Amino acid sequence: MAYAARKATYDALIKKEAEEYERGKRHLANMMGEDPENFTQADIDRAIRYLLPSGLFDKQARPIMKHPSEIFPPQKETQVDAEGRPFHYLFYTGKPNFFSLMHDAYAKLLEIQAIEDKMLAKGIYKPDIEPLFLKRSLWLSREDLVKMVIEDVTDHDYNRLIRLLERIIQQPYAKHIEEFVLQFRRDIMAAGSKEVIEPLKYDDNGIAFSEGTGKRKTAMATVTVRDRGTGKVFINGKGLLDYFKNIQDREQIMFPFQFVGKLGDFDMECTVEGGGSSGQAGAIRLATSYALRSFLPEEQIEQMRQAGLLTKDPRVVERQKPGQKGARKKFTWKKR
Numbered sequence: 001m002a003y004a005a006r007k008a009t010y011d012a013l014i015k016k017e018a019e020e021y022e023r024g025k026r027h028l029a030n031m032m033g034e035d036p037e038n039f040t041q042a043d044i045d046r047a048i049r050y051l052l053p054s055g056l057f058d059k060q061a062r063p064i065m066k067h068p069s070e071i072f073p074p075q076k077e078t079q080v081d082a083e084g085r086p087f088h089y090l091f092y093t094g095k096p097n098f099f100s101l102m103h104d105a106y107a108k109l110l111e112i113q114a115i116e117d118k119m120l121a122k123g124i125y126k127p128d129i130e131p132l133f134l135k136r137s138l139w140l141s142r143e144d145l146v147k148m149v150i151e152d153v154t155d156h157d158y159n160r161l162i163r164l165l166e167r168i169i170q171q172p173y174a175k176h177i178e179e180f181v182l183q184f185r186r187d188i189m190a191a192g193s194k195e196v197i198e199p200l201k202y203d204d205n206g207i208a209f210s211e212g213t214g215k216r217k218t219a220m221a222t223v224t225v226r227d228r229g230t231g232k233v234f235i236n237g238k239g240l241l242d243y244f245k246n247i248q249d250r251e252q253i254m255f256p257f258q259f260v261g262k263l264g265d266f267d268m269e270c271t272v273e274g275g276g277s278s279g280q281a282g283a284i285r286l287a288t289s290y291a292l293r294s295f296l297p298e299e300q301i302e303q304m305r306q307a308g309l310l311t312k313d314p315r316v317v318e319r320q321k322p323g324q325k326g327a328r329k330k331f332t333w334k335k336r
Helices: 002-032 041-051 096-121 142-149 155-169 174-182 247-259 277-295 298-306
Strands: 137-139 185-187 208-216 219-226 233-235 267-273
Touching: 002 041, 096 142, 096 155, 096 174, 142 155, 155 174, 208 277, 219 277, 247 277, 247 298, 267 277, 277 298
Parallel strands: 233 267
Antiparallel strands: 137 185, 208 219, 219 267
């Protein structure tokens, strides 16, 4: 069978690559002067960073050394017997795992609808259990679903599954199948829950305010956002229009307020130093976003994080290299 032959080839490849990985790990441990038997993946990553330093910002472009099971995409197990008969009744759909998932989801929908019908027959019109709480999570992306079913999932198929799951969570007794639903959700507050957001402070007049700091390139900014304002912005004692002549810089500074729908609701005072106008605008934007968190609910903070407003920009000017005219530019070559 062609499928069995492909699976055997894949298993042979993984076995060969795993042997080379173990051999390379031992050589790397010897080079670092450590015990090969206790050399973990964290030790491998640290050794790679030490022996092969890289200035590339994209982590996927940096040299890595991982077990082949983490590099090569997984293959489905053999789905037919020695005589070619498929094990799964959905084999000939081409996507047995995905359609089996769809069947399971629809069966869960029928299950909770049957519970609702039973309660209505008893005269119970209001569910006696709490609703399903999913505010701090999102549906799995199409890429995550592909990894789950180990099959190609088109956008159309993905949307079909999400619509079915959305229909399930809208049912009054969806809490009964919470465990099934949560396997298709991912927590979006895991990263944000580790951050400590400063509580609001109050001045002598009882007006709430919050402070934030931000950095971009060599610019450092400190921002104070005050509630019950009229949209006034002062930077180093000057108005926004007087300090920044470039309209793009002004838009970048005001974007956090626009994103959360609070334009004109706050006053802002800022001190910034170092860098140029672009770097200062980026530093003020980040500091403003940090300061606004104290006024916003968790869901809106997560939306800001997904929009990149709370992510520090690590990009800096690349340094000039020895023997070159600049960071990338070379001297003009002359024959004589």
